Amino acid sequence: MEINIQNVSMSYPNGKQALKNLNLDLRAPSLIGLLGPNGAGKTTLMKLLVTALMPTEGSILVDGQPLDSAERLLKSKLGYLPQDFGLFDELTVTQFLDYMAALKGLRRPKAEIRKVILAVNLEEKAKAKIRTLSGGQRQRVGIAQALLGAPPFLIFDEPTVGLDPEERIHFRNLFSRTAEDRLVLLSTHIIEDVQSVCDQIIVIHHGQILFAGTPEKLIQSASGHVGVFWEKDAAKEQGLRITARVNTSEGLIRCRAVADRLPAYVQPEEPTLEDAYLYLISGEVAE
Numbered sequence: 001m002e003i004n005i006q007n008v009s010m011s012y013p014n015g016k017q018a019l020k021n022l023n024l025d026l027r028a029p030s031l032i033g034l035l036g037p038n039g040a041g042k043t044t045l046m047k048l049l050v051t052a053l054m055p056t057e058g059s060i061l062v063d064g065q066p067l068d069s070a071e072r073l074l075k076s077k078l079g080y081l082p083q084d085f086g087l088f089d090e091l092t093v094t095q096f097l098d099y100m101a102a103l104k105g106l107r108r109p110k111a112e113i114r115k116v117i118l119a120v121n122l123e124e125k126a127k128a129k130i131r132t133l134s135g136g137q138r139q140r141v142g143i144a145q146a147l148l149g150a151p152p153f154l155i156f157d158e159p160t161v162g163l164d165p166e167e168r169i170h171f172r173n174l175f176s177r178t179a180e181d182r183l184v185l186l187s188t189h190i191i192e193d194v195q196s197v198c199d200q201i202i203v204i205h206h207g208q209i210l211f212a213g214t215p216e217k218l219i220q221s222a223s224g225h226v227g228v229f230w231e232k233d234a235a236k237e238q239g240l241r242i243t244a245r246v247n248t249s250e251g252l253i254r255c256r257a258v259a260d261r262l263p264a265y266v267q268p269e270e271p272t273l274e275d276a277y278l279y280l281i282s283g284e285v286a287e
Helices: 042-049 071-076 093-104 109-119 135-147 165-178 191-197 215-221 273-286
Strands: 002-011 017-027 030-035 057-062 078-081 153-157 183-187 200-205 208-213 226-230 241-247 253-258
Touching: 002 042, 017 030, 017 042, 017 057, 017 183, 017 208, 030 042, 030 165, 030 191, 042 153, 042 183, 071 078, 078 135, 093 109, 093 135, 109 135, 135 153, 135 165, 165 183, 165 191, 183 191, 191 273, 200 215, 200 273, 208 215, 208 273, 215 273, 241 273, 253 273
Parallel strands: 030 183, 030 200, 078 153, 153 183
Antiparallel strands: 002 017, 002 057, 200 208, 226 253, 241 253
């Protein structure tokens, strides 16, 4: 599957421009991490990709066909978990998934439901009413409905919110396996999830794409711009953005920071993906 986003802009009726001249090519198989601060335009982009909105400028092609004429085709190939996904509390997990399978027109719903319940580790809760589930279990039901029917294009918006560390590892591995032959878009604020499984990253800020490429390339872009220092040694430095503070057993505070130029008292460190993301965003904010 291939989606081509060409010179796409999106403005809302109140005049707010959410996206500005986006150009992207999304191709299967791939697991793509979508990053950006709140209000960056991520949700608007996902709404365009699921045809909940249409762009005010530009075009989106789905396997070479314009989105407005391929909407039905796209929806038949789509699995989607929005951030605020409503569940029917009085249905059991199996009943809810059966309802979603009917909406998707699945021919063998029972087999598909068993498969996704197993995939999200909800076998023991299959007959439980959704209102009795914990927040993490409800999130897993949302992931399960997106996986129904093995759609070739999947969009997950903050899928690991509410999951404990062990569950997050399970679902990172599940998303990675799913993307072996499909296109998966993962929007999240949890950088660790992206670093663990994504082979491509898109960073959006103020409705524009700041970066599109591999995690390694983004990390390389921050080389020489990340360092650590003792807070007691620090003078007030313009352009130095502290990203972490750690209290040590000696009572000192060790700081980690990103900057265009590291002051002399800062010891350079190898950047992580989180460092590189924060350096990229901080440079945009500084402008």
